[in-house]
Structures are given as structure tokens and as C-alpha cells.
Amino acid sequence: MPKALNRGARKDRWVERAREILDKEAQAILQLKSRVNSDFLRAIDLLLSCEGKVVVTGIGKSGLICQKIASTFASTGTPAFFLHPAEGVHGDLGVLTKKDVVLALSNSGETKEILNLLPVIQRMGLKLIGMTGYPRSPLGRASDVVLDMGVPEEACPLGLAPTSSTTAALALGDALAITLLERRGFTQEDFAALHPGGILGKRLLRVENLMHAGSEIPLIREGAPMKEVLLEMTGKRFGIIGVLDSAGELQGVVTDGDLRRALERYPNLLEKTVTDVMTRSPKRVDSKALAARALHYMEENKITCLFVVSESHQKVPVGVLHMHDLLKAGIS
Secondary structure (H helix, E strand, C coil), X not given: CXXXXXXXXXXXXXXXXXXXXXXXXXXXXXXXHHHCCHHHHHHHHHHHCCCCCEEEECCCHHHHHHHHHHHHHXXXXXXXXXXXXXXXXXXXXXHCCCCCXXXXXCCCCCCHHHHCCHHHHHHCCCEEEEEECCCCCHHHHHCCEEEECCCCCCCCCCCCCCCHHHHHHHHHHHHHHHHHHHHHCCCHHXXXXXXXXXXXXXXXXXXXXXXXXXXXCCEEECCCEHHHHHHHHHHHCCCEEEEECCCCCEEEEXXXXXXXXXXXXXXXXXXXXXHHHCEECCCEEECCCEHHHHHHHHHHHCCCEEEEECCCCXXXXXXXXXXXXXXXCXXX
């Protein structure tokens, strides 16, 4: 066989092998579905009623999965942290309180470092959720609730490297965290409060974080002469001005576009009032809305500026938001 053809055949073989590994790991997750039962619900109830923190513990590859599970809990409204079991028995068990719940992960259920924690957990009267591939193992028998995460085989051909088992554990941890999120009624706004940094934080910024407020808002009363309107618009530089009635409610707006059209319609524009020129029922956005949603609203309506109203009073402007503010903040 020509060398080039032989190399191609080898590449095809490794592509197929990689697909087989992915199939095994996918099956490891899918077979967990039948085990989401009353034990899973009991675990959710324990976590939901926890008055302290959820302490997630495991070692080795399982420990790395535990760190991710603890992080996912914490970022979705369930206070949690990772405890290294070896460090725990050397002094770090002092972080435990009687209000905590422990989630221990060991595929074998016989991990020595985990078993060394059990006497302290039992002495403190802490509730223990065991995640293991062997429910009748020492960890399983000591747990108040056991979640069976056992897999038929590892994706590793030697059957040694944790692969399918860690994938299953990670997925089961996600199932716990996201079910808890929904049980708690955790909202998009709650998520935003816990993720203020990075790209995710930008996507979850609220309008109130970017709007211009107070004396920066370009506003004028109904009936005001156009000369005052032009001075206010020029001074605030948003290309828009809001028109308020006697109750301070937003009745209309005048934009740069409205001015151009008014100049064509009224040769004596300065003799007119803002009421003659304004556009009624202006677009507006709630101060608690996500900034990304405000940007989409602007793009959809082909406008560059929005007045911001309060959650409690949808007609009283509390700010003004320009598309430039959104783009400068990296909102997309």
C-alpha cells in the first residue's frame, strides 16, 4: 500500500476511535437518567434545606470534578465550597459547621481520604450525600442519601484512567445544581449579581448600570418654546429630549430626526412649542432590564437612544441610555 494511503487509513482509524470514546462517555451520562429517582429528590431536599454551606469533597480526578460542582453550586445560588479531604484531616475540618451538608464523591466509595472524614461528619451530625459508583461501598453505607453514578466501563482502553466515570459525575453534579437553581426560583437578575466581571458580566449588566441619570437627562415641560428645546438638546448632546407633563410623566420625545422634519414643515419653527413637534408614545426601557435586551430593542426599532423608566412607575423617566453607552461597555 502506498505510504500516503497508509497514513490516511491511520488517520481515519484515530478519528473513529475518538468517536467511540465520545459515544462511551455519552452513554455514561444517558444511563444515569434511570437513576434520577426518589434518592435524587431527597438529595435536592437536603441541599435546599441546608442553612449553612454545601461542602463538596473528593480527591484526585474526582476532586477536580468536585471543585467544578462546588463552583457551579455557588454561582447558581447555593452557597458551597470545595474541601480537600487530605487537607481536611490535617486541620481544615475547622471550616465545617453544624449547619452544613457534605457532598462526598468517590467512584469506588472506598477512597481512604474520604473515609477518614466520616467519623467527624458523623460526630458533628452533618447530613452526608454520597456520589459513588458502588452504593454498597463504605461511603454509600455511611451516607444519608446515595446517588449512584456507576458506569459500565471507562472510556480508557486500560480501564484505569477515570474518564466515563468523571464525565458522569460532572453531569450528575450539574443536574443537582440546575435543579436547585429552579427550585430556588433563581433568576437571570440573580445570576447577573453573582457574575459582575468578564464577558458574562457584560452580557448581564442592567440598564441602570449604564444609563445617565439626574441632571444629565434631557427633559423639558409640555408647551415649552422650541428655542428652549434646542438649547436643552444642544447642551445634553444625546440627540433627543423628553417631554414631561405637569405630573412629571413622559408624554413624548423630540429627536434630531423630528427637528429635521419640523424644519421642512414649519418655516417659523422657533415660534412653535415642543408639543407641536414631539413624537407621542415614545419607546422606553425598564431600568432593571438587561443592557443586552435594550441594545436589541434599539436595533429592532432603528433608534439610538431610549428613556429609562422605573420598575414601579413606567411613565416617569429616571435615566437616558444611548447606544454608544452600550457599545462602549462591550454589550453585544
